[in-house]
Amino acid sequence: MTKEQKANLIHCLQQNCDVFAWAPEDMPGIDPNFMNHRLSMAKDARQVMQKKRKQGEEKRKAIQEETNKLLKAGFIREVRYPEWLANVVMVRKANGKWRMCTDYTDLNKVCPKDPYPLPNIDRLVDNVAGFEFLSFMDTYSGYNQIKMHPDDEEKTAFITNGGAFCYKVMPFGLKNVEATYQRLMDKIFEDVIGRDIEVYVDDMVAKSKGGEGHCEALGRVFEVLRRHQLRLNPEKCSFRVQAGRFMGFMLTERGIEANLDKCGAVITSEVATSVLNTLKKERNFAWTLECEEAFLRLKAMLATPPILVRPELGQPLYLYISVTEAAISSVLIQEKEREQYLVYFISKTLQGPEKRYQKFEREALALVVASRWLRLYFQSFSIIVRTDLPVQQVLRKPDLAGRMVAWSVQLFEFDISFERRCQIKAQALADFITELTPEHKQLxxxxxxxxxxxxxxxxxxxxxxxxxxxxxxxx
Structure with missing residues (x-):
């Protein structure tokens, strides 16, 4: 970037600093007459008032502090005699602080899935790849910038020691919030999508072929944000870069670069140590050159691009999970005419206390890790988990505590169902990846x-x- 180009970019950002928010008070929010979030539920839906759960002293203080912040920001209000009532769930963040979530499991059960289509991932990636300059943007608490419909506010009620409150804005954890957000983005960016910007829910990227044209493209995007009072988070924005990750793909001016993360679970697998052969009497097992070559060919075949297919929208994805005492892995597939096609596979080496988890906890962890790494697929598709372990029953117990509560909250928003495992093709691959996932040795x-x-x-x-x-x- 030349000095002149840098100066032009800085001038552009300074001229549009009003579209950024540094605190909740800086967010006026979307006009509710233009867009709000509705809760569509069956007329015969049975109202549920969850029994208040006990919280430790540290969590009670954190809940009180967060409730006061939400009240001050105008995101919640006090409510009396609610017909729906949910519990607060506190999740520890990476920085040690607490995040307050709400257990909307019962409410989500009676809300049908919003059929509003999310953009085709392949089309978006193709539309962004090859542009010289890119700007990646994220909104400030994006969901909270959309108001709840007044008739549905009290259905979001939650209970604390300080009373019952409900959300005036769209909270995290409700079903269909992604569809509402995408509907908003498609509507406000209708005139510039495809030309200046591409949007997938809360992922936005502005694009241009030339340096001067990029500031002009940003100016048109900022004008849309200003008109609809949508604010960006400056800490999560990167402007006028030539490469970046979008929708899980590495995009550059040259096009779509190889994403080693996608095949990393297989590529980084190490040679397995055979136990059964060494236990046989008078049998010496040796890892020969032929064994090594066969192993490398197998890894290469599993990671060959044509084997990893693009899933078809409208059809569910199936998740197979494998766990050992040292690692977890997941394989995501789609079935077409009784054939299974690989979409993605991942693995994770268990660290520290994770190795002491019970088997059902390790399988729940594998599901949560998959939902984080493959979030775009979990948002766009119905996910069917095939397993023989009681993960579903464990995650839906009302008296969950600790990490299981946090994991359950993270899975609220997705359309996940469970069925008993029958076929073993994909399960065999999941087991293969888990067994070959290298264990990190701590010094x-x-x-x-x-x-x-x-x-x-x-x-x-x-x-x-x-x-x-x-x-x-x-x-």
């Missing part, structure tokens, strides 16, 4: 951190040396 020993005060050889900053076991030195 034992002390680490020493040395700091030279407030300056270093370059006369600014701080000099830091980190010494670890096995002569590891990070300076």
């Amino acid at each position: 034992e020993g002390d680490w020493y951190l040395s700091v030279d005060g407030s300056s270093n050889q370059t006369r600014s900053g701080a000099g830091v040396i980190l010494e670890g076991p096995d002569a590891i030195l990070i300076e």
Whole structure:
């Protein structure tokens, strides 16, 4: 980027700083007459008032603080005599703080799936690939910028020690919120989608062939955001870059780059250690050159692009899960005329306390990990989990505690069902990936951190040396 191009971009962003939000108070929200969220449910739906669950002192304080923030922002209001009532679920975030969610399991059960179509992933990726400059944007608490319909506000009621409250804005965890959000984005960006921007729910990317044209494209996008009072999160935006990840694909000016993450579970698998052969009497097992070549050919075949198909919208995806004491894996497939076609496969090495999970907990973890890594597929398709373990019953127990509660909350929004496993083709692949997932070995020993005060050889900053076991030195 030249100095002139950088100056033009900075000027463009400064001229449109009003479309960014730094706090909830900076979000006026979408005009409810233009778009709001409705809860469509069966007329004979039985109302459910969940029994209040006990919370520890730390969680109670966090709930009170978050409730006060939501009240101050105007996102919730107090409600009396609600007909629907849900419990608050506290989920620990990576930074150690708490995220407050609501258990809308009962409410979601009586709400049919909104058939509004999400964009075709392949078309979006193709429409973005090959452009010289890209800008990736994310809205500030996007769902909360859409109001709930007044008639449905009290159906979102939740209970705390401080009373019962309901949402005035669209909360996370409700069924069909993705469809409502996509409907909004399609409507407001109708004139610029395909030309200046591509949108998939809350993923937005502006595009242009030339440097000067990119600021003009951003200007048109910002004008739409301003007109409809939709605000961006500056911390989650990247402007005028030449490469980035969109919809799980690495996009550059050259087109779609290879995404090693997609085949990484197979490509990084290590040679398995045979146990049965070594136990046979007077039988010496050796990993020969022929074995190594066959193993490498198998990995190459499994990771060959034509084998990984593009799923057809409107047809469900099936998830097979495999767990061991050291790793978990998932295989996502689609069935066509009784044939199974691979869509994606992933694996994860269990770390620390995860290795002490019970088997049903490891399988629940595998489902949650799959929903995170394959979120776009979980949003666009109905997911059928084929398993012989009681994961469904465990996740839907009303007295869940700890991590199982957090996992259950994360799965609320998706259309997930379960059925008993019959076919073993995809399950065999899931088992194969799990068994060959390398176990990360943790280095034992002390680490020493040395700091030279407030300056270093370059006369600014701080000099830091980190010494670890096995002569590891990070300076």
